[in-house]
Amino acid sequence: MSFQSRKFFYGDIPDDGAGDSVNSQPSISENNWPLWEVFIRSKQGLDHKHAGSLHAADAQMAIENARDVYTRRMEGISIWVVESKYIHASNPDEAESFYEPANDKVYRHPTFYVLPEAVKNM
Amino acid sequence: MPLAPDSRLPTPDYLLHLADNALILGHRNSEWCGHGPILEQDIAITNISLDLIGQSRYLYQYAASIMGEGATEDSLAYLRDVREFKNYLLLELPKGDWAVTVLRQYFFSQFQILQYRALQQKQDIQLSAIAEKAIKETVYHLRWSKEWVIRLGDGTEESSRRMNKAVDYLWSYTGELFMPSKFEIACAETEIGVDPATLKDEWYASVQQVFAEAALTLPSQGWTQSGGKEGVHTEHLGFILAELQFMQRAYPGNEW
Numbered sequence: 052m053s054f055q056s057r058k059f060f061y062g063d064i065p066d067d068g069a070g071d072s073v074n075s076q077p078s079i080s081e082n083n084w085p086l087w088e089v090f091i092r093s094k095q096g097l098d099h100k101h102a103g104s105l106h107a108a109d110a111q112m113a114i115e116n117a118r119d120v121y122t123r124r125m126e127g128i129s130i131w132v133v134e135s136k137y138i139h140a141s142n143p144d145e146a147e148s149f150y151e152p153a154n155d156k157v158y159r160h161p162t163f164y165v166l167p168e169a170v171k172n173m
Numbered sequence: 174m175p176l177a178p179d180s181r182l183p184t185p186d187y188l189l190h191l192a193d194n195a196l197i198l199g200h201r202n203s204e205w206c207g208h209g210p211i212l213e214q215d216i217a218i219t220n221i222s223l224d225l226i227g228q229s230r231y232l233y234q235y236a237a238s239i240m241g242e243g244a245t246e247d248s249l250a251y252l253r254d255v256r257e258f259k260n261y262l263l264l265e266l267p268k269g270d271w272a273v274t275v276l277r278q279y280f281f282s283q284f285q286i287l288q289y290r291a292l293q294q295k296q297d298i299q300l301s302a303i304a305e306k307a308i309k310e311t312v313y314h315l316r317w318s319k320e321w322v323i324r325l326g327d328g329t330e331e332s333s334r335r336m337n338k339a340v341d342y343l344w345s346y347t348g349e350l351f352m353p354s355k356f357e358i359a360c361a362e363t364e365i366g367v368d369p370a371t372l373k374d375e376w377y378a379s380v381q382q383v384f385a386e387a388a389l390t391l392p393s394q395g396w397t398q399s400g401g402k403e404g405v406h407t408e409h410l411g412f413i414l415a416e417l418q419f420m421q422r423a424y425p426g427n428e429w
Binding site: 108111112115119120123 | 211212213214216217220313316317320324
């Protein structure tokens with residue numbers, strides 16, 4: 052038993068008679084558009100902060116999508132994008148050996164100095 | 174509409190033409206809202222819709238203030254009938270597939286940017302200010318739609334086939350962009366409006382460049398559809414207005 056498969060492309064609405072190619076090459080769809088991480092700088096002098104992620108076919112489109120998705124309400128003046136696969140993250144399972152050894156090293160904080168009067172905050 | 178012609182002001186017909194263009198294309202694009210299979214592009218096209226509808230509001234408000242007699246932006250958008258709308262036919266055509274939508278947006282944004290830039294230099298302060306604000310939005314519409322035309326035209330076999338089909342479908346509606354109407358010529362003579370015929374060469378040059386990059390063939394400038402500015406529309410506009418105006422027609426003065 053074989054099924055005739057009907058192929059739908061970006062922009063087709065399944066019930067309006069579009070999607071006319073049968074069994075052709077794979078479409079560019081959400082399934083194979085890579086994921087991108089978006090970093091937004093809200094104003095001059097501040098750092099870019101991670102804002103979220105989105106799908107896009109390439110860097111150019113990722114920046115445009117980020118503009119439309121993450122800066123609709125004046126949130127930013129600069130956008131960075133990086134493909135998510137290029138982000139390397141620490142392993143949560145290694146948190147103990149990674150972070151806890153710092154816990155008892157109080158001397159790493161500059162709390163043993165006497166601050167001059169003039170310095171209010173540090 | 175009876176009113177004292179003041180040569181220092183744009184004629185209502187001219188403003189309505191500009192406003193109707195923005196409203197009708199904004200409405201067409203808004204049909205994608207919630208239907209784009211990719212969230213990010215759904216938001217992009219909806220943003221463009223909102224920009225265009227925003228532009229139409231400024232223009233309707235200005236037209237209403239010139240027309241007086243109780244006209245408001247709402248009465249101009251919701252209570253005029255098909256024959257009174259002066260938008261280009263290109264803009265009322267069904268949204269089609271994504272290729273048709275982005276190609277139409279590209280054709281029109283490429284036209285609008287030239288028109289707004291020219292308007293910005295003209296004598297009417299209000300219209301020049303509206304143009305200045307709209308330019309920033311339009312530059313982005315142009316960039317976004319151009320990207321898509323190139324991406325699809327020079328993409329896969331399927332995307333290129335669709336883009337070529339869209340070119341065949343839309344091309345004969347582009348000539349109307351440059352056919353000046355009486356009200357445009359009148360406003361151009363008083364240095365308030367722009368004669369669209371003067372934008373033609375630059376528009377073709379830009380389109381030619383983008384088509385080359387998109388591996389599309391520029392059709393010859395032959396016979397063209399026209400009539401929109403005189404209120405002679407395709408059958409599609411009536412359906413748009415039926416949807417757009419239903420609430421105000423069924424429940425006059427309704428607010429929420």
